[in-house]
Amino acid sequence: MAVKIFIATDRLDSVLEKLSTKIDLLIPASLKDDKSAPTGFVPFVPGTAPAFDRQTTTPLKKALLPQVETLLRFEYHKDPQGSPKSSVTVDDQRQVRPTLVFGARPCDVKALTTLDRVFSNGPYVDPYYVERRKNTLFATLVCRQNDAKCFCTSVGGGPADMEGSHLRIVPVDGGYVVEALSPEAQTLLENLADAPDSARDAQAGQIVEEALKRRVGELDTKGSPEAFRKRFDQTDYWFQMINQCLGCGVCTYVCPTCYCFTITDEVENLKGERLRSWDSCMFYHYTLEASGHNPRPTKLERYRNRVGHKFSYIPERYEGLLGCCGCGRCIRSCPVSIDIRQVVGHLKENTSE
Amino acid sequence: MAVGWVKRSAAHHAVSEIERVEKAVLETSRMQLHKLVEEALPELEMMIGWAESSDPLQTTPIFIRDAKSISKLTCGPLCSQNLTGYLVKPPALDSVPKDAKPIGICVKGCDSRSLVALIQEKFLTRDRVRIFGIPCRGTVDWRKVEKRVQLLNVKSATVEDDWLILDDSGTTHKIALEEVLSRKCLGCRYPNPVIHDVLIGQSATPRSTDLATTYRDVDAIEKEPLEQRLAFWQSELDRCIRCYACRNACPLCVCQDKCIVETREPRWLTQRAGIPEKFLFHFIHAMHLAGRCTGCGECERVCPMEIPVTLIKEKLNKIMEEMLGYAAGLDPDAVPPLLTFNPGETEI
Structure with a gap:
């Protein structure tokens, strides 16, 4: 009862x-x-x-x-x-x-x-x-x-x-x-x-x-993982979608499902603490390697990763589960009005465009 | 040609020129803008302007290379973003070879000052840009709108005379524009672009002509006792989530990926999210803008936590004006005082 x-x-x-x-x-x-x-x-x-x-x-x-x-x-x-x-x-x-x-x-x-x-x-x-x-x-x-x-x-x-x-x-x-x-x-x-x-x-x-x-939202995510893979190398598509991106971390920090973190040691003399803190894939340092090479050198690769992670990599790895809960915070807080629904929605459109 | 390029206009633009363009045949600013961009586009590498976004209350930047997209361009009080930062950051910077055609850009009065500052600091040469100046009566702060009416599903947002009219799920809201303007607009001295090639629409009347009006918010805080000022900033900055939107939106934050708060060698700031770290970040940001900040308010506009971060820079700007009689971003030929070194200086 x-x-x-x-x-x-x-x-x-x-x-x-x-x-x-x-x-x-x-x-x-x-x-x-x-x-x-x-x-x-x-x-x-x-x-x-x-x-x-x-x-x-x-x-x-x-x-x-x-x-x-x-x-x-x-x-x-x-x-x-x-x-x-x-x-x-x-x-x-x-x-x-x-x-x-x-x-x-x-x-x-x-x-x-x-x-x-x-x-x-x-x-x-x-x-x-x-x-x-x-x-x-x-x-x-x-x-x-x-x-x-x-x-x-x-x-x-x-x-x-x-x-x-x-x-x-x-x-x-x-x-x-x-x-x-x-x-x-x-x-x-x-x-x-x-x-x-x-x-x-x-x-x-x-x-x-x-x-x-009640139905909330009209985004159709069926087939997104495959559509994303097809779009992966289409630089024009990604430029068109995120040219305006400022490369800040708002979308990732207000996102309930973004979980990437970094670990740093804060040391003073012989004592220290190991900290874990939120990181953002939108930041340059996120993938910066010790050699100085950065596999995601510009915002294009970085934003593409954000979309791919949520709508392609996670569903492929975890039986269709999405890395997005549809709360809309990233849309509400984006300083330049990037709407992830549009980016994901357009993935499946005629890819020759 | 009814409206041609106004040649190389510098700061303190003559009123007669503004009037000349006003007499153009085109009825509305938006149509005039489309016409001018259409004429200019063949001579341009790309055009940077504002377009409608999925939220009728907010616009989004648009980068036009193809005449088909010109119809998307818009202007008016909903175009709050300062676009000049894109000139010195990707994609405009990366995708355009140095010998390419100029880049067209729409600027309001405040935005034009950022452009001047970028030219002063040699991040940009004047001939690299075609400036479409748009006199501004103030821009809408959508967060202020949200505080007045519950926004559910805004279908349209239009400005008619002194009103912002919203259609939200069948309900019409009529809100006085004055009450939802961005904070920076209320003390604006330069609503008309101080530099431009062409002007669109009617010139606007400055809301302020004196320091007291422009820096009223700084003065209000300065009247408080020291402890209260400290408490105010601690409580405001406590909300900071260290997303660095304020930094990335700033057209004059030019260190880009080498920013002091993220460099690993040396590491100046820890990853802790305490008030001291946030305080340090925001004050480093402000100090790096001393004598450079034009008060465009981008840092404050983009803050998801509604921290009045422009206020810190306004304090520095006030000092600059009071001590050195200098306001940034007005004259492309002036050398900013903090960028000069005079071995014979006696006043410091």
Whole structure:
């Protein structure tokens, strides 16, 4: 028997406060005092107003793959003979706290299926990611605010897609109906609030029904992997598509499925830290080799790689899974209005053009 | 020919010339632009302008080599991007041999100052560009629009008189243009291109003629106590995601792939995403633009996190004007003060 509760809008803060005594909470919220400012997922503290009315500016992925994290700390030791780096001690202790993301969107949670394939399904398992993944639950909002840049159903998701979610939040008149979708989520909902009345329960049901039917976006990705391969060497095509690209990292940093990272050692005297931080395939240094050679020397090769990775390499490697969740953030944030739907859509057009 | 090339016009353009072009037979600026580009294209390597994008509220740059695409060109308050950076970065730079024909480019008043600065610093010679100057009444900041009305599926965006009219999923929104103009536009002193070969449309009236209006946002911050100013910048820069859009969009950020924040040898900045790193990056960016920044506002326009990064450069620009009486990007023949070295200098 599913557990459902109703949280009235004016009780949301107190319910979240109560919930935060059971588990750490991350909620979507404005990143400054101004409500209309850019939003992101932040740790809940009482009084933080959740921004449920629009998609966050920055994606959810940082909950599992922080922009920067310390992989380990190290310290070299001198031996009595005076050799400065004769031994090294390494400390990779870390603490991961159970966390509930309250108010994620289906597209953001869907994106984690791509990250899972890369970080947890082998052959190389990333312990840092896996630990966070196991300790993070998702309460996902049935999405009613898709805009012209959203295209989740074009890439296998949907506004009511609950794949990977533990709780479903349905915005109804006067509040939210929250339903547990897994046993561990049921425990979280205990003693939080009353069950919804029958009218609200019915309304929630209708909203879910409607969202399940809604089509968002018209991109057709069928055949993209092959079409991309055909286009690969057509420099004119890529120039035409991305001439205007500035080569910044916005699209990759707001992307919920982009996961590339770099590792650097930050050393001071004999002590240091090994950091992992987000990298962007749009940057020159991303593929710069030690010899000085760069296999992707210009933005053309770099942008082509971004499209190929998401719509050709990942689906070919992972049984049709796409490296895109259709959230539209890259389109919304691109300073020069590059629309990845157009680039992918045109792949299949007459290739002689 | 009704409208010919206005020969080699420099800064401080004479009003009579502007009027002359205004009397051209073409009715609207856009049609006039198409006509002029059509005439000029055979003499050009390529034409860089603005075109509609998949979002009616935003335009996208277009690189025209073929007359078929000229009809896509547009101009007006939705053309907020400064295109001059493309002249010194790929593809314009890479794909064009040095002895090729000139590149045509559309510029607003602020954009034209970047062009002047590039010429001053010898990144570009004047004869490499054909400048299509477009007087500007201010450009729309789509984020300000989004804060006023919830945008779901904008079908069209047009500017009529002083209004921005949006058709969004069957609802018409009429928004006062004044309320959604970019911040930089509100203190604009140079709405008319300071350098151009030809002018399109009517000349615009400057919104500001004095430093107090132009630097009002800097003055407002300077009135705050030091601690509050620090707190302000810490909180603003905390949002930075280090995507470097501000750097890449800047027409005068010319180090390109050798930028100090990414070089590995030596490594000046760590990969940490703390406020100190972000602070350092933004202030290095600003300091490298001291006496060079023309205040085009591209860095701020492109910031996905809405950090008022142009403000840092505005402070430096204000110092330059107050101390040295110099504003960047006005006269192609002037030598910027920080690019000179006078062994007999007594004032420093």
